[in-house]
Amino acid sequence: MEIEGNVNFSVDYSSISKTNEITVKIILLGDSAVGKSKLIERFLMDDYKPHQLSTYALTLFRYKTQVQEKSVSVDFWDTAGQERFESLHPSYYHQANCAVLIFDSVRKVTYKNLKKWYDELRQYRPEIPCLCAANKIDENFDATQKNFAFPTKNRLPFYYVSASDGTNVVKLFNDAISAAIAYRLNPTDVSDQIMDELETLN
Amino acid sequence: MASSERQWVASKTVGRVIHPRKIGLRLEPLSLILLYEDGVKVRKRSMPIRSLKPTADPRCRAEEFKLRHMTYLASVPAVVLTKLISIAQQVLIGLTIKEAIDKVTEHFTVDKERDLNAVSESELKRQKELMELTFLNNTVSPLDPRFVYDKQITFHRPIGPSDWDEEENDAN
Numbered sequence A: 001m002e003i004e005g006n007v008n009f010s011v012d013y014s015s016i017s018k019t020n021e022i023t024v025k026i027i028l029l030g031d032s033a034v035g036k037s038k039l040i041e042r043f044l045m046d047d048y049k050p051h052q053l054s055t056y057a058l059t060l061f062r063y064k065t066q067v068q069e070k071s072v073s074v075d076f077w078d079t080a081g082q083e084r085f086e087s088l089h090p091s092y093y094h095q096a097n098c099a100v101l102i103f104d105s106v107r108k109v110t111y112k113n114l115k116k117w118y119d120e121l122r123q124y125r126p127e128i129p130c131l132c133a134a135n136k137i138d139e140n141f142d143a144t145q146k147n148f149a150f151p152t153k154n155r156l157p158f159y160y161v162s163a164s165d166g167t168n169v170v171k172l173f174n175d176a177i178s179a180a181i182a183y184r185l186n187p188t189d190v191s192d193q194i195m196d197e198l199e200t201l202n
Numbered sequence B: 001m002a003s004s005e006r007q008w009v010a011s012k013t014v015g016r017v018i019h020p021r022k023i024g025l026r027l028e029p030l031s032l033i034l035l036y037e038d039g040v041k042v043r044k045r046s047m048p049i050r051s052l053k054p055t056a057d058p059r060c061r062a063e064e065f066k067l068r069h070m071t072y073l074a075s076v077p078a079v080v081l082t083k084l085i086s087i088a089q090q091v092l093i094g095l096t097i098k099e100a101i102d103k104v105t106e107h108f109t110v111d112k113e114r115d116l117n118a119v120s121e122s123e124l125k126r127q128k129e130l131m132e133l134t135f136l137n138n139t140v141s142p143l144d145p146r147f148v149y150d151k152q153i154t155f156h157r158p159i160g161p162s163d164w165d166e167e168e169n170d171a172n
Ligand SMILES: Nc1nc2c(ncn2[C@@H]2O[C@H](COP(=O)(O)OP(=O)(O)O)[C@@H](O)[C@H]2O)c(=O)[nH]1
Pocket: A030, A031, A032, A033, A034, A035, A036, A037, A038, A039, A135, A136, A137, A138, A139, A161, A162, A163, A164, A165, B127, B128, B129, B130, B131, B132, B133, B134, B135, B136, B138
């Protein structure tokens, strides 16, 4: 998938722009219907009209924010159904600075498939920070009392969220942005640091 | 199509905003009953379902119905109407209302065991519409005074392991 054809999307996520604006790319991963699109919509509310790149089976949301007095331009990449084919195009992962891995807390199969998504991610991006979230906790509040082995085992920061009632959605994405920036500015393995920080917070 | 356009214009002229609250089925005469708020008070509207055949595609009938009553039904998901029309059809072929509700509800429930990566596009769409029913039920809209953009809940140490991890301790 080349997106060079369109000036707007030919971003090199590894260079700092002239204006000193930091650009980061965050990708959403997980099975069909876990709520990836609803989560990003809840975070962005109605302010952002997505760029539908239907040819490439993805939807891109560009979000501008300030983090510690720096302008940051965040590109959220969401699939447009390509996850049905059990794997995503390599360009989806290309130059990603952070990944958010989501499962549906009412559907076990989506939890079991996390491993597949995580393995594919690590094949392309062995080091980038990855956050994990259990969505739809409005429908299964019991899930919030459970420890899930997958994120613990892979040392992924873990969130209980609901795109429907909004629980922890903004926190999840703000943490993803911070992690993406941290990785972007110091592209070593930052995931350990994030985990440590979260542990001290508890 | 022309009639829906006319109604749309009419609804704009009147300038009312319709907030549907509840929708149900009446058998005699066969109609859908909508309770809605129009900014002033709760009102009731009865919309007849004419010449419904048991063999008709309930989804098509629902979409026609929605178009015809666009002013009132614009924000009611088509899947809700489809479900009510399906119940009416089951009653037409002789089921009791309770049997009809049970049968149709089963068909309109999200199949939680199903791997939705492996179903057809139309089936995925249908499952998502069913999920949308719960989503809408639980959602807190930005217009709601209880709405908090950055809503955070800290969940304390989990009580126990998830049984989803049971079978394979060493796998993964
Ligand atoms: N109850 C509930 N339903 C949700 C939530 N998030 C998404 N859904 C429903 O799940 C379905 C799939 O969501 P979608 O965002 O399209 O999933 P995607 O395929 O991963 O992008 C939709 O019908 C939503 O209504 C949530 O937090 N709670």
